[in-house]
Amino acid sequence: MTPLVTVVVATRDRPQLLRRAVRSILAQDVAGRIEIVLVFDGSPVDPLADLGPGRHAVRPMANTRAPGLAGARNTGVLAASAPLVAFCDDDDEWLPGKLAAQLPLLDDPGVVLAATGIRIRSSGGEHDRLPPASVGLGDLLRSRITELHPSSFLLRTADLRGRLGLVDEDLPASYGEDYDLLLRAAGLGRVAAVAEPLTIVHWDRTSYFSERWRGIVDGLGYLLDKHPEFARSTRGRARIEGQIAFAHGALGAFRSARHWAGRSLRDDLRQPRAYLALCVGLRLVSGERVVAALNARGRGM
Template sequence: MEDLNNDPKVSVIIPTYNRAERICRAVDSVLAQKFTDFECLVVDDGSTDDTAERLAGYDDPRLKILRQENRGVSAARNYGIAASSGDLIALLDSDDEWVPEKLLKQVTFMAEAGFEISQTDEIWIRKGKRVNQCKKHEKPEGMFFDRSLEMCMVSPSCVIFSRKFWEELGPFDEDMPACEDYDLWIRAGTKYPVGLLRERLTIKHGGRPDQLSNSVGCLDLYRIYAIVKLLQAGTLTADERNMALDELQRKTGFYIGGCRKRGRDEQAVRIERLVQGIIAGEDVLPSEIIEN
């Protein structure tokens, strides 16, 4: 499986921010891979704990440590990918880990099936205990734009995509502090089938307050923003546009209801007005959705 040129086959990108207690577990799981033709780029997004000191303890030429001022996960991933050189790009969150066969099996799977993007199944650990996934979280395969609109159906720590995929659909939106992966997957959902390797090769750890899903409020607002961007891009078919509009109205209803329960009536009215304008065909800038 080794490549004869100087560039690695796979570039592994790990963004991290103040996770000194967990980043080494993620890095160790990459360095323990049975597939060895990779580079691992850890992007320290301005950590203020002892992340830098812990990473400095590694002595492996495949590991590269990059640092930037704190700009968020999207900017960190973009920075890492821009500095990488592999034909394939694998994402790993700094609080997750891989089993040793993950890269070997997934790279082989993609080569044999001809996928530009694929993911594996995963094991969920919540507060140190393994938990079963709900049926709605079961991963689909192929083309599933409609399901991607409803919820994020691709897990970053499970995914590998080609350089071709990234050059067409990247980068991650740096204006999004969360749901940046949802944004990328719905943009990809009408263009590329997603391969699914039905083996639990990724271990996802959750249930902590430092996770973006817990620390960033109003996630539906960023999903609304992502759908608005997609609608305004003008690349959808009539059927796809109708799916996106239906989901936009559904998510807007949830978001507005939440605003009113919390006494944020002015925000509810503002978002409702903007979305009604989009549905009516008005030229609404996506940035208006998330402006302060």
Template sequence: MTAQPPVSVVIATCDRPGKLERAVRAVLDQDYAGSVQCLVVYDGVEVRPLAVDVPPGRELVHLANARTKGLPGGRNTGCDAASGELLAFCDDDDCWQPDKLRRQVEALLADPAGVAVTCGVRLAGPGIDRDRPGPTRPVTLDDLLADRIMEVHPSTLLVPRSTVAAAGPVDEDIPGGYAEDYEWLLRIAALGPIAVVPAPLVVVEWHGGSFFFGRWATIVDALRYLLERHPEFARSKHGTARIRGQIAFALAASGRRREALRELRTVARLNPAEKRIAATMPVLAGLVSGERVLALAQSRGRGV
């Protein structure tokens, strides 16, 4: 890797005027001395050239999603067109701190064993403004099987092109594109440790909802797909219980009570302390909706 490797940043978007410009400016205004290419990939909407200043040493590219409709296809379209030695993603409603790239490149250069580098995040939104520092040591595949580690977020990752080539593209077949970032991350971590800059270098907009809010059937199908694609979950009882607990919750929230109970029995055998058992039971009993439980968790900067 060169001392100041060129970086390509992919922002896949359905277009959010104002927020998209903010994300792009934060990428182009990095204090990194190397070149930065920002690729804005429009998915399902007309390409809209952005009226933002492009400083020297920076490039702004606008293009349409040429692959499967959805976030995975948009990200892969950007990767296909990227020219940088290092690759990053940024969600269109997130915002990088000015020193993100510089500090992450320094961390990669200092850790030849690292296959990628992540950082901490700041959650910002209605009722929340909280720093979530990244892990204090490199993140391994076993770490990610046991826990999703939300700080290892798509907008935090910086990945050498050699890692991208070895891991393969973002999975466009995962149902609904749900958890595509986590699935890709597992393949990256299988190649080696992920270095960490613990500082919160990305501001993640946390608005208590997502594209998948209430899309329970899609969540069930995607998580079952994830377990099937990654048999290495078998070596982590806690990790398997976590995923199957999420499946049980989504089944309960969608009214599929018998299936949810079967999943919960499996979860209890794997890890009786799995917190999603307690989250699912009142939904099964009809005391509260799945949407209400999820909204409460998200108001505290968490998921289910």
């Protein structure tokens, strides 16, 4: 029987967190069958034999494409058997009604990507972040809209293999691959979301990206070059320039931090990331401390 949804979980060296994520997917309140494709990136394939999938299917495999998150997700997309593909990070989880609530959104042919609200669990407690019901390209140019988290994404398999395209494997360190996918989806149609916190995002542990400042610099610079639409949104461009400035500051490259902070403030004098970048570049505070403080409040850089 063809599964209703294929859930792609890219993973690396997180066996216990992975099991938590898979259990939450197996617990979904849907009538159809779910296929879970586990893609192990740079770590041994674990069949998760201790988990009983019941009527669902768990398919473990190795990443056969570019090393990293983008290649691992694409390996899963290309192996998917279902007409729909969902993503879930290996350190996140879903509430039982997540899929059932968002599946109807894709009944609308104008919707290219469906998401849900998120519940962030951090050292500062729980924080619910609810996205708008409908998002267009202009909205995403102005703001990343972090409420649209990749662990909540649901898309048509044919779109990922066709007009939308796969996750961009050329992105340095795969940083910003979810934002790139949102921008491309909004260029084709609409991004829709269920305004309920049905996806749990864990910020109570160190992210692989929290200290990869060079990857952030290169990844966001790549996105600015790839999407010329940012020329239409000084506010959105300033936000990304401020993030690049902050990453340079965290790297100790004050001259570069000052350069990018200046660009950011020329585009938007109110851009807070530029000011934070200058503080980090002057070593008044560390980048890690700033990110930890933001995460504790359910916010990101």
